[in-house]
Amino acid sequence: MQARLPTSRWSLGAVLASAFVVALGYGIVLPVLPMMVERLAGSTDPAFKARQIGLLTAAYVSAPVVAAFLWGKWSDLIGRRPVLVIGLIGFAVTLAASALAPSLPVLYIGRILNGGFAAAVGPTALAFIADTEGEDDRRTRIFGWMSMASIAGFLVGPTLGGLVAELKLDLGVAAVPPQTIPFLLASGLAVAAALGVWSVLPGHMLPGPRVESSKPGSSMFVSGEIRLLALAAVAAAGLGAFEVGLTLRNVELTMGPAALGLMFATCSVVMFAVQGLVFSPLVKPAATTLLVAPAFLVMAVGLAAMPKLAAFREMLFAVSAVSASAGVISPLLAYWVSRISVRSQGMELGIQSAAVSLGLSVGSAAAGLLFGSHRLEGAAFLVAAAAMALAAIASLRLPQPPPLEQPA
Numbered sequence: 001m002q003a004r005l006p007t008s009r010w011s012l013g014a015v016l017a018s019a020f021v022v023a024l025g026y027g028i029v030l031p032v033l034p035m036m037v038e039r040l041a042g043s044t045d046p047a048f049k050a051r052q053i054g055l056l057t058a059a060y061v062s063a064p065v066v067a068a069f070l071w072g073k074w075s076d077l078i079g080r081r082p083v084l085v086i087g088l089i090g091f092a093v094t095l096a097a098s099a100l101a102p103s104l105p106v107l108y109i110g111r112i113l114n115g116g117f118a119a120a121v122g123p124t125a126l127a128f129i130a131d132t133e134g135e136d137d138r139r140t141r142i143f144g145w146m147s148m149a150s151i152a153g154f155l156v157g158p159t160l161g162g163l164v165a166e167l168k169l170d171l172g173v174a175a176v177p178p179q180t181i182p183f184l185l186a187s188g189l190a191v192a193a194a195l196g197v198w199s200v201l202p203g204h205m206l207p208g209p210r211v212e213s214s215k216p217g218s219s220m221f222v223s224g225e226i227r228l229l230a231l232a233a234v235a236a237a238g239l240g241a242f243e244v245g246l247t248l249r250n251v252e253l254t255m256g257p258a259a260l261g262l263m264f265a266t267c268s269v270v271m272f273a274v275q276g277l278v279f280s281p282l283v284k285p286a287a288t289t290l291l292v293a294p295a296f297l298v299m300a301v302g303l304a305a306m307p308k309l310a311a312f313r314e315m316l317f318a319v320s321a322v323s324a325s326a327g328v329i330s331p332l333l334a335y336w337v338s339r340i341s342v343r344s345q346g347m348e349l350g351i352q353s354a355a356v357s358l359g360l361s362v363g364s365a366a367a368g369l370l371f372g373s374h375r376l377e378g379a380a381f382l383v384a385a386a387a388m389a390l391a392a393i394a395s396l397r398l399p400q401p402p403p404l405e406q407p408a
Helices: 009-027 033-041 046-062 064-078 080-099 104-118 121-132 136-171 180-200 225-252 257-278 289-308 312-340 345-372 379-394
Strands: none
Touching (some): 009 080, 046 064, 064 121, 080 180, 121 312, 225 312, 225 379, 289 312
């Protein structure tokens, strides 16, 4: 059996930077997406924009439904480093193409390709950590750090996008729309991250040993795995509905992109703080299963409150509740899926990422379509809240993984 080699600081920094850049590239679009749709489609109809924003967001997150599994399987065959590099370079190119899209259909194509290349980064980076970390507490913390890196990118992205969108209002018409500048900046950062991965990740290292089940068998899924994947998809659907719903609620209340950027920034700061506590040495991995059900319940309450709130400060409280819960649920479910798997880590985390992408796609598209109907604007939040309440019940019993093998 191949021994695990602990992740070096440089390698860990490279995979964390990759997660940060991909999250930044996604989040940077949200505050400026309404203006991009209006500019490219030439329509100011709120219902039309709501539908397009939901579908554009769904286009980005739907690509990984298929791509994440394929990237993960490919990384099992050829190694983690080349897949990460290809994903980041492709992400950079398609991000720049999306920024310069001359029409709405081209923007759709760019976002689908962008999401497809982004799908290479998350599961492959997590699989690299699973390959190199055999000690339970440390692996749990590094999974949390990966999620925190993504949150940091999501914090910078919407904030930067919102600030630049407001800057356009002051500068007036320019040859290059100011909202394209953050896209190009994120594209450059993705290239830099790819160079970092290629420079510091070990190119000779093959994928590590898979985690064997205590009851090995021929079934495709081990006991409890489908439940974990379903919970991950439901949580992602709630988060997708929340992100699109918050964007469209901001347009409905005419708060402006800077206010939206601040709300997304608050969301990310809260996630960051919560994960810093949950994935600290103060919380043992075995105790983390007890946090999933309460987190789903708090998320349900926050989503249910959103349609009734109009004041900016009140909305911040609901946003904080949803973001804190999502910050706990997503990395914990990814960690537990990786622990109970009998498959190779790249394939398993690719499947988990595909489940998350499916949930994000459904939630984003549903929120956009519901907001596009003048009588159902608040239904997106309420349906998502009901789903989170059911998930809280389903997560009361989570599968217990076998003990991890210790490094040789």
